[in-house]
Amino acid sequence: MATIKEVAAKSGLSPTTVSRVINNHPYVDDAKRKKVMQAMEDLGYVPNSSARRLRGQRTNTIAVIISRIVNPFFSHLVDAMELIAGEKGYQLILCDSRLDKGRELRHLELLKAKQVDGIILASLQNEWKAIEPFTKYGPVISCNEYDTNAQMPVIRCDQVYGGYIGTKHLIEKGHTKIAYAGGADRIQLTRDRKTGVFKALKEHGLSIPEEWMFPSFYGIEDGKNIFQRIYAMENRPTAIFAGGDEVAAGIIQEAKRFNYRIPEDLAVIGYDNQPIADLINPGITTIEQPMKLMGTRAMEMMVDMIAYNRKVTYKKEILPLQLVVRQST
Amino acid sequence: MATIKEVAAKSGLSPTTVSRVINNHPYVDDAKRKKVMQAMEDLGYVPNSSARRLRGQRTNTIAVIISRIVNPFFSHLVDAMELIAGEKGYQLILCDSRLDKGRELRHLELLKAKQVDGIILASLQNEWKAIEPFTKYGPVISCNEYDTNAQMPVIRCDQVYGGYIGTKHLIEKGHTKIAYAGGADRIQLTRDRKTGVFKALKEHGLSIPEEWMFPSFYGIEDGKNIFQRIYAMENRPTAIFAGGDEVAAGIIQEAKRFNYRIPEDLAVIGYDNQPIADLINPGITTIEQPMKLMGTRAMEMMVDMIAYNRKVTYKKEILPLQLVVRQST
DNA sequence: CATTAATATGAAACGCATTATAAATCGCGA
DNA sequence: TCGCGATTTATAATGCGTTTCATATTAATG
CATH class of the missing domain: 3.40.50.2300 (Response regulator)
Structure with missing residues (x-):
């Protein structure tokens, strides 16, 4: 409501001086600074943000x-x-x-x-x-x-590294039949993560058959879906690298419904280390992103x-x- | 970078006309409208938000x-x-x-x-x-x-109602020993919820002893904490009304760790109906907030x-x- | 004491779009 | 052809702080 002009008028000084007080510029007499502050207080003055933006170009x-x-x-x-x-x-x-x-x-x-x-x-x-x-x-x-x-x-x-250590972990646990559920391939981050996964696999002479690849899956529902598809397979993987904790959680929940044991029947690794990773049972092994x-x-x-x-x-x-x-x- | 003036100059018209075009005002000749639009296009002109805010007071x-x-x-x-x-x-x-x-x-x-x-x-x-x-x-x-x-x-x-139906549900399940974990009492919302809880209790001649009241608990950790305190009691409640799904989840997780059965040994009701309510096992009965x-x-x-x-x-x-x-x- | 430097203050310009006001042009009915 | 309303465009004012520039006063230095 009040403008700098009114503050200036009320304090008997110019808008320039008022502005100086507002912005803590030097060269303002102490007594006058106080007068200005009092006037601002009395009028409940707050500098108009739009005007400052326009003038300041910030x-x-x-x-x-x-x-x-x-x-x-x-x-x-x-x-x-x-x-x-x-x-x-x-x-x-x-x-x-x-x-x-x-x-x-x-x-x-x-x-x-x-x-x-x-x-x-x-x-x-x-x-x-x-x-x-x-x-x-x-x-x-x-x-x-x-x-x-x-x-x-x-x-x-370093998503390549993330994919790598996660997969390496599964391999060290003795898995050779590993499935992969990631995001869309048009995303660089996802592609890199996949690169890391395959790098680890390759180092151990492993690979993933086409039917164990689940692209573009994100949420809990997607996870449940993935488990159902795995469950319906003749030849099932023993571990799965999921591109997110939610997907991992979905897989685990659905697996439990089918009395599938985690990690004995299917090991699951997530990504992100979100709160749910520590919340559900069993806790989700995951890649922590800071x-x-x-x-x-x-x-x-x-x-x-x-x-x-x-x-x-x-x-x-x-x-x-x-x-x-x-x-x- | 470019201003309305430059657009005006480039199109051989005044800023007013340019402004009219920008804001779809009537009374602009079609040919000139096109000229202005072309000039804006050429200069990559976008009206400065700060100036508009200042002038428009919005x-x-x-x-x-x-x-x-x-x-x-x-x-x-x-x-x-x-x-x-x-x-x-x-x-x-x-x-x-x-x-x-x-x-x-x-x-x-x-x-x-x-x-x-x-x-x-x-x-x-x-x-x-x-x-x-x-x-x-x-x-x-x-x-x-x-x-x-x-x-x-x-x-x-209607938080009174929320507290009421949640508690009513516990009572209908046969519980008489009900604990309560809510938020801070200085929050009206929390107070009302509690009012609802006690309203339901009172209708059935029930109440809650002081040691079963857990004020100001919010997160998963708080929930775990609450369970520990309950576990240490001589006389334990058989049900608890938690002020949030996270608290409920914490209670449930910790209870499971102590081989406490949910809901047989302790029934837990949450609040909010957040995604985790449906995620953990057992699923959390809760009050859904829209x-x-x-x-x-x-x-x-x-x-x-x-x-x-x-x-x-x-x-x-x-x-x-x-x-x-x-x-x- | 002279002179430069530091301190203190204000008038006016500026940032940029919108709008009020004025003026010019055109169409149409009288 | 005159007059009035609709249409079209421009000039200038406006919104409100900040900054530049000019001016005045006081302090410091040699």
Whole structure:
């Protein structure tokens, strides 16, 4: 309601001086500073954010694009980002692509309209070619997901390694008949994970027959579905590498319904180390992804890029993954 | 980069006309409209959001304040809100109070600075007295949580009823020794739920001894803790009403570790009907809260309030709760 | 004491789109 | 042909802080 002019009038000073007080600039007489502060107090004055944005050409707002906030993986990621953003004085706009290319692109438009200072992409529905044009309007970094030929900074994990250690673990447990349930192949992250899986298999002269490959399965229902398909097979695998804890949980739940013993009849390894991995029975052996750390680092990097206005040359940060052994293997 | 002036210059017209084209105003010659559109296209022009906000005195942004995004209850709530906000042309700012009064108040300041058009409070750490002053700067509504003497619109569930039907269910199963684990008593929602619990108990001449009351317990760990305390008792309850599915899950997991049978030795009822309720074994009997619906209705109401600039008189919307019976009771 | 440097304050310009106001053109009925 | 409303476009004002530039005062240095 009140404007800086009114504060100026009330305190008998100019808007310039009031602005100086607001922004803690030097060269303001102490007595006058107090007068201004009193006037602001009396009028309940708060600087208009839109005006500051326009003049300052900064929004102090960052958008994060994810694919599904209801996925605990993302809610933990966002949680970490929100915390850092707040500490650094930024607002966080939540953009859910809902796995849709168009939505993702529409969210990227925020940058063009200067509605945000930068964008963190934790979902990558589009190819680099479609994203690249936006990068000239402000910093765009990717977090978690990635695209090898994308020329943007990225914070992620070594998915090849993740697939490798998980599979290695199954092999060390004596399994040779291993199935694989992953995400869509158009996703680099998924492809890399698969590469790791096959790398471990190959080192031991193993492979996976076509019918034990389950692409594009994500949730609990998908997991149940997978078990049913396995159950119906003549020749069944003795272990399965699942691309997520939810899928693993679905497999395990359904297996139990059929009196299948875990891990004796079927060993299951998940991915992410979400809360459910420790909750269900048996606990899910899984690959822990450092979601907190990833979210934190991504936000810190974004804030840095905005602050120093650095045309950061392509920067890559790879975080550690590790195996968490529970009872499902 | 490009401004409306440049578009005007390039198309040989005035900023006014360009603005008319952008905002689909009538009275623009068709040929000129095309010229303007071509110029915008050529320059890759997108109207500057800050300038529009300043001039229009609208931000097309809504803030939602929650207490923990990693809580599935809230992520589902936010998910529904994000969807509606997007459809209605609004941006969503995510504010996590992290159960902290100060954080919540700081987030409310967004309204004063006109950084958002309205605020949805899905967390209520502060008393109405502290929140009330903000309402004169724009619409504030509460969703899920509430405060009886708060004079703001609210979308919520009938928690007294929730507590009542849950407890009634336990009683009908033949239980008389019922324990209660709820949230903090300073929260109205929790108090009401408890009222419902005691109402059902009283109807059957029952009550709960002090040592079976577990206030302020929230997560899985708390649940495990509760079981341990029950296990250590001489006189143990045969059923427990938990204030959330996570607490219920923790109780169940720990009980299983001690070879306690669920529901034979201890019946457990949860609250919310989160995904884990259906995931663990045995499935958790719970009170389903319509999170999607609540989020949707809250956002729709907020958008309405902004659009019609209505000083909506205190409006209350109470959504249905229902019992979902699974194997834990 | 002269002069440069530091301190203190205000007027006006600026960021960029929208809107109020004014003015010009055109069509149509009288 | 005159007049009035509908159509079309432009100029200038507006929203509200921040910043530049100019000016004035005081303090410090030689």
